[in-house]
Amino acid sequence: MKLTLTLNGVRRTDEVAADTTLFSYLRDRGCLSVKCGCETSNCGLCTVWLEGKPVLSCSVPALRAQGKSVTTLEGLQEEAAQFGAYLADEGAEQCGYCSPGFVMNVLSMVRELDNPTDEEIKEYLAGNLCRCTGYQGQLRAIRRYLQEKGGAK
Amino acid sequence: MYTARNYVVAASPEEAWELNQKKANAILGGGCWLRLGRRRYDTLIDLSGLSLDEIRLEGDTISLGAMVTLRQVETSPLLRESFGDYFSRCTRHIVGVQFRNCATVGGSVAARFGFSDPVTALLPLGCQVELVKAGRIPLEQYAAMPYDRDVLTHIHIPLPKYGRPVYESVRNTQTDLPVLTCAVAREENGLAAALGGRSGRPSLLRGADRDGLVEQAMKLSYVDNLRAGADYRRHLAKVLLNRACAQLEGGEQL
Ligand SMILES: Cc1cc2nc3c(=O)[nH]c(=O)nc-3n(C[C@H](O)[C@H](O)[C@H](O)COP(=O)(O)OP(=O)(O)OC[C@H]3O[C@@H](n4cnc5c(N)ncnc54)[C@H](O)[C@@H]3O)c2cc1C
Ligand code: FES
Ligand code: FES
Numbered sequence: 001m002k003l004t005l006t007l008n009g010v011r012r013t014d015e016v017a018a019d020t021t022l023f024s025y026l027r028d029r030g031c032l033s034v035k036c037g038c039e040t041s042n043c044g045l046c047t048v049w050l051e052g053k054p055v056l057s058c059s060v061p062a063l064r065a066q067g068k069s070v071t072t073l074e075g076l077q078e079e080a081a082q083f084g085a086y087l088a089d090e091g092a093e094q095c096g097y098c099s100p101g102f103v104m105n106v107l108s109m110v111r112e113l114d115n116p117t118d119e120e121i122k123e124y125l126a127g128n129l130c131r132c133t134g135y136q137g138q139l140r141a142i143r144r145y146l147q148e149k150g151g152a153k
Numbered sequence: 154m155y156t157a158r159n160y161v162v163a164a165s166p167e168e169a170w171e172l173n174q175k176k177a178n179a180i181l182g183g184g185c186w187l188r189l190g191r192r193r194y195d196t197l198i199d200l201s202g203l204s205l206d207e208i209r210l211e212g213d214t215i216s217l218g219a220m221v222t223l224r225q226v227e228t229s230p231l232l233r234e235s236f237g238d239y240f241s242r243c244t245r246h247i248v249g250v251q252f253r254n255c256a257t258v259g260g261s262v263a264a265r266f267g268f269s270d271p272v273t274a275l276l277p278l279g280c281q282v283e284l285v286k287a288g289r290i291p292l293e294q295y296a297a298m299p300y301d302r303d304v305l306t307h308i309h310i311p312l313p314k315y316g317r318p319v320y321e322s323v324r325n326t327q328t329d330l331p332v333l334t335c336a337v338a339r340e341e342n343g344l345a346a347a348l349g350g351r352s353g354r355p356s357l358l359r360g361a362d363r364d365g366l367v368e369q370a371m372k373l374s375y376v377d378n379l380r381a382g383a384d385y386r387r388h389l390a391k392v393l394l395n396r397a398c399a400q401l402e403g404g405e406q407l
Binding site: 001018019021039040041042044047050053054055056058059060061063064066105108109123124125126127128 | 255
């Protein structure tokens with residue numbers, strides 16, 4: 001079936017099967033930042049934006065993106081690198097496997113919440129699991145990132 | 154993950170219903186739950202072309218289209234205006250923001266999971282569900298019905314007449330399924346409450362007062378499973394009903 005969407009700012013049309021997930025579609029188009037970390041819709045690693053909102057690409061059928069815009073980490077490189085530097089400075093990552101989904105969700109949180117409290121940050125990011133760390137480094141990195149960017153937005 | 158041969162964006166609710174009469178086909182809500190299974194579908198029926206993603210005020214009722222996401226329910230200014238934080242309390246702990254941007258209220262209500270936060274929250278409010286064939290029926294009836302192949306299009310929530318309802322739930326850990334869910338609302342002649350995560354589907358209780366609800370809740374059956382024992386759940390039922398009623402009675406936070 002035909003799927004037309006805008007991927008990281010570029011409009012394209014592809015042939016996809018009825019049961020292709022957005023996740024597989026994106027991997028096959030070279031968006032290798034997008035990873036699948038669970039079989040149960042709850043790790044958050046596969047997070048991408050659909051019409052600017054974070055979604056689980058493992059659960060969304062590719063055909064749901066018909067006519068819509070999809071953004072992956074590949075489309076946000078500069079911003080991702082900026083925030084990534086804060087993560088590195090805080091020694092937040094161990095294996096780093098959870099980072100792509102985490103960074104996607106942090107960048108959408110920054111757009112959605114104004115000056116979030118720690119509680120709000122934790123709640124917004126609760127759906128991003130990290131199996132190595134205790135999230136403390138990530139939280140420090142987010143606080144510093146928000147501070148130095150002058151709050152959110 | 155499931156497999157499917159065809160994908161149809163239904164052009165009308167009737168078309169969705171026709172397609173859904175075939176056992177090999179399925180309605181696709183957010184796909185978050187369907188994705189856990191390994192079924193082979195013939196056709197996935199997508200309702201996203203039917204403008205069912207809106208939350209609307211119609212007279213003294215708020216109508217949710219079946220494709221409204223749990224995140225929309227959580228953040229809707231319209232729901233917040235009438236219900237305060239009730240609808241954010243019953244959705245905010247469901248996995249994460251990304252999940253709630255996908256999962257739909259229609260999929261959640263149609264699935265009628267025993268642990269369902271949204272079904273628990275909607276039950277004591279006197280809601281109606283709208284189905285393509287059965288038309289409008291009380292949610293109370295729908296929640297207890299065996300699964301059939303009708304298609305849910307809307308949930309109609311009457312505006313609260315006797316004060317805001319209260320929602321409480323307990324989880325062992327953030328983002329996990331709830332161990333117990335509890336919602337209490339005032340009605341004309343007393344209180345209506347729902348308890349989920351017990352055993353079977355969430356059920357509705359009615360009582361003249363707090364003690365009446367607790368007494369009934371103690372007679373219900375509770376499941377023993379990996380998340381909690383039956384006795385603990387029964388105990389929680391009492392605690393959550395008491396907390397919710399205390400808040401209803403005087404804004405008291407326990
Ligand atoms: C990891 C995980 C954790 C969860 N945790 C919680 C939790 O803590 N609390 C909670 O309440 N829920 C929880 N859920 C359930 C979740 O909130 C949704 O209820 C569930 O994903 C179904 O919504 P969906 O839109 O994804 O439906 P789908 O997966 O698309 O569909 C679910 C079922 O409903 C049918 N269906 C969908 N829409 C309709 C319709 N309009 N008419 C008729 N049938 C329809 C489908 O055919 C399917 O059988 C969890 C789910 C998962 C996967
Ligand atoms: S891969 Fe785990 S939620 Fe999508
Ligand atoms: S750093 Fe290894 S999973 Fe997060």
